[in-house]
Amino acid sequence: MIGTIRGSRRVSIAAGALLGALLLLALFAPLVAPYGVDALDLAHRRGAPSPQHWFGTDELGRDLLTRILFGARISLAIGLVSAALSVAIGVTIGAVAGYAGRWTDDLCMRVADAMLSVPRLPLLMISAAVLSPSVPLLIALVSAAGWMETARVVRAEVQSIKTRDFVTAARAMGATSGRVLWRHVLPGVATTAAVATTLAVGRGILLESALSFFGVGVQPPTASWGNMLYQAQTTMSTEPWLGVFPGVFIFVTVLCSNVLGDAWAEGGRARE
């Protein structure tokens, strides 16, 4: 048992390191990328992976590795910001519903139920198509569609925490509801929120890539991993590298975020 915990710890450290490396590469993309974002190499259009272009080039002769590094900025930004936002919304709604109870609780949970009943991806696809979004609006949409699960879990935890003696003591000493919630109840859901955020990063990146893949997400010429796949799908049989590499980056990033979230959740359970 101890062996597996150590083993999974090594795996999660590796996942964290990989995610950190990707983040750094994305941040410093202009410095590390071998070519300019829109630099055209007309002599090597639709080029297969080679020593000059590790991941090959697209139909305009743009370097795929460079595009992936710059696309990482958009994809990771959407994943990270939407994760933080959706969890913030989820914790707020869950905490208020769980603490206030009564009709507030009913209202919040019925809205959550309703939103969970509509299949998420088609809902987002329609919203994105209707609003033809910019990157910030995409982030808002992905966050607005992702708070329900967090809210449910946080609500349940808050309901159990608020019956504990230290909460009653704080209230007896005259602390306001806001202060009790903020200082005494919310710290108890920190682990849950951290796990939810980590998992939401992966989900946000998957949703962005799916939306962009269907042409309703990030719009060219801005590169994101998803819209690189959108552009690649028609030429998949002749220039497979254009589709394979961006997908590998999506897969690896989501995998790292899921491994980390999983390890965190496991650690939380072991402490209890």
Place this chain on the structure above:
Amino acid sequence: MLRFFTRRAAQAVPLLLVVSLLVFVLIHAAPGGPLALYLDNPNVRPQDIERLRRAMGLDRSLAAQYVAWLGAFVRGDWGYSYADGRPVLDRLLERVPATLELVGTSTVAALIIALVVGVLAAARRGFDRVATGVAIAGISLPVFWFGLVLQLAFANALGWLPSSGRSSFGGGDVGDMLAHLVLPAAVLAVAHAAGWSRYLRGSMREALALPFTRTARAGGVSERRIVLRHALRNALLPFVTVVLLDASIMASGAVVTESVFAWPGVGSLFTEALAKRDYTVLMAFLMCASVAVVILNLVADVAVYALDPRTREAA
């Protein structure tokens, strides 16, 4: 039993009302409303748009429009597709068999994989680590990309299977249709089996930690029988519930997979309608998918109530 069912069914009604309101507001949030498509068309005169708007009732208040739309929807009058003028209901219904074929096959396959992997992972530690790794990888796979890669490998490079469609041109025999089914069904099955096997492993572990398994072991019951007869029986009910509650995720998966493989089902009707901003079809799709999800959730609730007496106290 009947009382529980009616109470739960009654709860589903306000839920569906909220959903319908959500769907309605979303479509009408479009700049230019449902007629946005015509606004960009130079051949459509402003007077024509105005006439259409009045004919479709778009000049009335939003509340009146919502009530009219909901009433018509409940009566089965789902309007006409903007793209080809045919009734939306007909367009949806003709796509249902293909979707049932794909979703049915992949769900059965995913259930079998999840059962075998979940049980083995709970029972054998060595297998557990491999299974957990593969399952997390499966959950992390972008479904559409996985589909593209499988097409590339098995259709383009190896040439073993057809890359898209439901049958060869001009209709094929059973073997041909099965060959077309393999890749899309495999994509969906892998995506669902990954999450489900992990869940089953978890609830199997919980069941195996309960005192009654120790009692059974002390009584000399074989390990195999403990796992398969005692623990699995306990773990199966929450597992089935989770599978039913995943209906919404399955709908999303079907949309993606059908589009990648040009599978002529409801999911690819949705993406076609999305490209043409065919709002009547989009609204009908979203409503039908949500109604299906709510019904399956209801089935899950009732199944738990009927099969597990322990939950009745709480419910």
